[in-house]
Amino acid sequence: MKSRYFVGAALGVVLAPVCAQAAEAGPLDETIVVAATRTEVPLSQVGQSVSVVTREDIERTQATTASEVLSRLPGLQVTNSGGFGQPSSVFIRGADNAQSLVLIDGVRVNDPGDVGGGFDFGALTIGQFDRVEVVRGSSGVLYGSRAIGGVINLVTQRPDEQWHGRASAEYGWRDRRQVSASAAGLVGPVGLTVGGNWLKGDGYSAFNEDRGGTEKDGFESKSLNARAQLELTEGLSIDGGTFWTRANYDYDNTGADALNVGFKRDLTGYANIRYDGLDDRLHARVGYGVVDTRRISDDAAWGPYETNGKNERFEGQVDFTPIEAVTLLLGAETETQDFSDTYDSNDSMTIDSFFANLTLRPVAGLTLNGGLRYDDNSQFGDRTTFAVNGAYAFAGEDGPVVRASYGQGFKAPSLYQLYTNAGYRALEAETSKSWDVGVEQPFAGGAGLFSVTYFDRKTKNMIDYDLAQWNYYNIGRARAKGVELGMQVIDWQGFDMNLAYTYLDATNTLTGARLPRRTKSNMTASLDKRWDVNGQGGLRLGAELRVGGARWDDAAQTYYVEGNTVVNLRGSFAVTQNVEVFARMENLFDEHYEVVRTYGTPGRSAYAGVRVKM
Structure with missing residues (x-):
């Protein structure tokens, strides 16, 4: 009854777009970011550390999965327990995978049926997405539970007045085939987006082939997305959409080949009512989102284990700018999580929330944000969180931007x-306090951007699994601090360059031990060169260097995993203005390495394909 009453109150608040629609990126100093503030804001006014990946970036690197895209960003580390479909975790500044919030078109897709309530990136392809935004640092005020490490927002293609679309197909190592297509445009007054992706391959042994694995662990993935939007009257519109994905894959036991098979199905749906008025000074949205996830792990010896997770949300927010120097954001949300499994677990929890954020622009170039959030969790009572951040953009085309945040x-x-949990359920909520400070320096007339950021986060009551007692427990305190370096150059005299380096010191502060599977240093660097041919875009060649540091694989620091160095090559040629062929070679020198102990990684492999745009 309390939640129903709260929903009524939330729907009474008229609200603005939340991470669902991001404008196309322009020059670096004009890039619009949504995830950082839940409203459309120029990057120069964002106080937190943010990365934006565009469709052009995805195509240039020839990425096929979301994990590949995220692994190229400062502050992020990706660990894959085998090939496609196997568990894949993303650590933002050393935070656990379950401590970061993942959005698809503004809908939270973290799985209540996952061990920690996180999101498994192992089966998420990137073909249907036009844009990825990553906000680093605790974002509990705007997003509530889970956003300790940060927020990852994936955005599908958006319709405009003219129909536009793309399609691609590729083939490569171990019979891997992929086909992807997306289109968007108007049908009368209705804006439509439709897309799909299919990926299938023989794969490689999840148990490292260098350790004796011989059985290939194959996979097949299918995904579909759709969106429709309609303007009812001037300023008032409705929209809704869905994202569906299904993956089947083989997997192994830890330390041995096995005939195990896995299945994962995710279904996301959302609907919104939006209002924009008062000369674009008022933006409002009331929305509903649902995520339904089903997983089956069918062990060849022990049989299938199934989990089902469902998350339903009603939310609303309104942002109002009475004068140019002031914007007030207010919002309310209610969320219900449900979980069930093969062993008759059937449980739920609800979280009711209110939040507010004040943005001040007192002088030219200076933006300040401060906010509060109140959450009432049916299992753990209430909690209030606080955040403040600011950015100052110095005048001039090559003027730096200084950022600082606390959350x-x-x-x-x-x-x-x-x-x-086997007999012990008195778990406490994990909490964090984090701050960072950094500077971004444009150069080359806005074509380039260099950034350096120092961050520090302290976390209490981190939850881990006790193998001796067979239950979950709070380990006490952890701290993650370090430095992020980034550089991006876009089309400077035909060159594109990218650098992402992270130094991370992530430890259990009670024992002094490093947190497992976090490297101290991680780097990705790439260089691409374009040659124009007949005005078609012509030839592009690129090379990429990836250096992963060593790490401990377990909390007890029993198993050590060595670092690795991988070199990739890529190239593309525009046959016509709308048709492009491409090819790449991954792991050129056939580096043999592990990221997670006993689990395999791909050897030297090659892929080729064609891309069509309309």
Whole structure:
């Protein structure tokens, strides 16, 4: 009854777009970011550390999965336990995978059926997405539970007045085939977006082939997305959409080949009512979102284990700019999580929330943000979080931007951790306090951007699994601090350059041990060169260097995983203005390495394909 009453109150608040629609990126100093503030804001006015990946970036690097895109960004580390479909975790500044919030078109897709309530990137392809935004640092005020490490927002293609679309197909190593297509435009007054992706391959042994693995662990993935939007009257519109993905894959036991098979199905849906008025000074949205996830792990010896997770949200927010120097954002949300599994677990929790954020622009170039959030969790009571950040953009085309932020975050234990726990369930919520300071320096007339950021986050009550007692427990305190370096150059005399380097010191502050699977240093660097041919875009060649540091694989620091160095090559040629052929070679020198102990990584491999744009 309390939640129903709260929903009524939330729907009474008329609200603005939340991470669902991001404008196309322009020059670096004009890039619009949504995820950082839940409203459309120029990058120069964002106080937190943010990365934006465009469709052009995705095509240039020839990425096929979301994990590949994220692994190229400062502050992010990706660990894959085998090939496609196998568990894939993303650590933002050393935060656990379950401590970061993942959005697709503004809908939270973290799985209540996941062990920690996180999101498994192992089966998420990138073909249907036009844009990826990553906000680093605790973002609990705007996003509530889970946003300790940061926020990842993936945005599909958006319609405009003219129909536009793309399609691609590629083939490569171990019979891997992929076909992807997306189109958007108007049908009368209705804006439509449709897309799909299919990926299938023989794969490689999840148990490292260098350790004796011989059985290939194949996979097949299918995904579809759709969106429709309609303007009812001037300023008032409705929209809704869905994202569906299904993956089947083989997997192995830890340390041995096995005939295990896995299945994962995600279904996301959303609907919104939006209003923009008062000369674009008022933006409002009331929305509903639902995520339904089903997983089956069918062990060849022990049989299938199934989990089902469902998350439903009603939310609303309104942002009002009475004068140019002031913007006030108010919002309310209610969320219900449900979890069930093969062993008769059937549990739920609700979270009711209110938040507010004040933005001040007192002088030219200076933007200040401060906010509060109140959450009432049915399992863990209430909690209030606070955040403040600011950015100052110096005048001039090559003027630097200085950013600083402080934020609090928390994450309630997942339903899986609570109700599959063997005899001990008195878990406390994880909490964090983080701050960072950095500077971004444009150069080359805005074609280039160099950034350096120092960050520090302290976390209490981190949840881990006790192998001796077979249950989950709070380990106490952890700290992650370090430095991020980034450089991006876009089309400077035909060159594109990217650099992402992270130094991370992530430790359990009670024992002094490094947190498992976090490297101290991680770097990706790439250089691409374009040659114009007959005004068609012509030839592009590129090379990429990826250096991953060594790490401990377990909390007890028993197993050590060596670092690795991987070189990739890529190239493309525009046959016509709308048709492009491409090819790449990954792991050129056939580096043999592990990221997660006993799990394999791909050897030297090659792929080729064609891309069509309309």
